[in-house]
Amino acid sequence: xxxxVLSGRTALVTGASSGIGWETARLLAGLGAxxxxxxxxxxxxxxxxxxxxxxxxRRDQLVELAADFTHLAEIxxxxxxxxxxxxxxxxxxxxxxxxxxxxxxxTEDGNEVSLQVNFLAAHLLARLLRAPxxxxxxxxxxxxxxxxxxxxxxxxxxxxxxxxxxxxxxYAQSQLALTMATAEMAPAGSGITAVSLNPGQCATALLPLYxxxxxxxxxxxxxxxxxxxxxxxxxxxxxxxxxxxxxTALVAQEERSLKRLARLADQLVGRAA
Numbered sequence: 352x353x354x355x356v357l358s359g360r361t362a363l364v365t366g367a368s369s370g371i372g373w374e375t376a377r378l379l380a381g382l383g384a385x386x387x388x389x390x391x392x393x394x395x396x397x398x399x400x401x402x403x404x405x406x407x408x409r410r411d412q413l414v415e416l417a418a419d420f421t422h423l424a425e426i427x428x429x430x431x432x433x434x435x436x437x438x439x440x441x442x443x444x445x446x447x448x449x450x451x452x453x454x455x456x457x458t459e460d461g462n463e464v465s466l467q468v469n470f471l472a473a474h475l476l477a478r479l480l481r482a483p484x485x486x487x488x489x490x491x492x493x494x495x496x497x498x499x500x501x502x503x504x505x506x507x508x509x510x511x512x513x514x515x516x517x518x519x520x521x522y523a524q525s526q527l528a529l530t531m532a533t534a535e536m537a538p539a540g541s542g543i544t545a546v547s548l549n550p551g552q553c554a555t556a557l558l559p560l561y562x563x564x565x566x567x568x569x570x571x572x573x574x575x576x577x578x579x580x581x582x583x584x585x586x587x588x589x590x591x592x593x594x595x596x597x598x599t600a601l602v603a604q605e606e607r608s609l610k611r612l613a614r615l616a617d618q619l620v621g622r623a624a
Contacts, residue, residue, distance in 0.1 A: 534588025
C-alpha cells in the first residue's frame with residue numbers, strides 16, 4: 352500500500368510504538384500522510400519513529416508524541432500540543448490498548464486501568480481534539496475495538512469492577528464502552544465521522560486474551576487504514592468486522608445506555624476534560 356492518497360493530511364495514531372498501531376503509522380505514512388506517532392514515553396516514540404524510517408517512511412512525515420494514558424493529565428497535555436501545532440487534524444486512530452492486569456488495578460485518577468487506557472483516553476482525545484478535527488472538514492475517527500465487546504456487559508454500579516474482578520471481563524467492558532461511544536465522538540454538524548472496528552486476531556501483545564495464534568499485525572493495520580481512506584465510504588457510528596459493517600452488542604444500540612455511558616465517561620475524566 353503506497354501512494355499519495357493521504358498527501359496533505361495529518362493523522363494521530365495512539366499506541367503506535369508496536370503492533371497494529373506501528374503498522375498503521377507505517378501504512379499511513381506510505382500513503383503520504385503526516386503521522387503523529389504516539390507512544391507511552393518519549394524514548395518509545397523515538398524508537399518507533401526510527402523503525403518507521405528504517406522501514407521506508409520519510410522522517411519529515413513523522414512527529415513523535417508521548418503520553419502515558421494511565422495519567423489523564425498527560426492525555427490533556429498531548430491534546431493541547433496537537434491543538435497548538437495542528438489546527439486541522441484529518442485522522443484520529445484510537446488504537447492504544449492495555450491488557451487488564453491479573454488483579455484489579457486503579458490509576459491515580461481512580462479508574463480501572465484498562466477502562467482508562469482503552470476507552471477513557473479515546474473519549475477524552477475525541478473531546479479535546481474536536482476543534483482541529485472539525486476544522487479538517489471531513490475528518491475521521493477510527494476506534495480499534497474488539498469482537499470481545501459482544502461478550503461484555505457494562506457494570507454500571509461498579510464500572511471499575513472492584514468487587515468482582517475478572518481481567519477478561521474488564522478488558523471486554525473497555526472495548527464495549529469504546530464501541531458504544533463511537534457515534535458520540537462525531538456529533539451531528541461537526542464534520543467528523545467516527546467508526547469502530549475489529550481488526551481481527553493478530554499477533555500483538557494482546558494475543559493471550561484471544562488465543563495462541565494470530566495474523567501478522569500488518570493485516571489488522573490494513574483493515575484500520577482502509578477505513579481511513581477518503582474514497583472508502585463509512586457510516587457514522589458503525590462497527591466494522593472483516594471490511595463489512597457488523598452487528599454490535601445489543602446494548603450498543605440502546606439510546607438510554609449510550610446516554611448513560613456518555614455521562615459516566617464525562618464524570619470519570621473529570622477536570623481533565
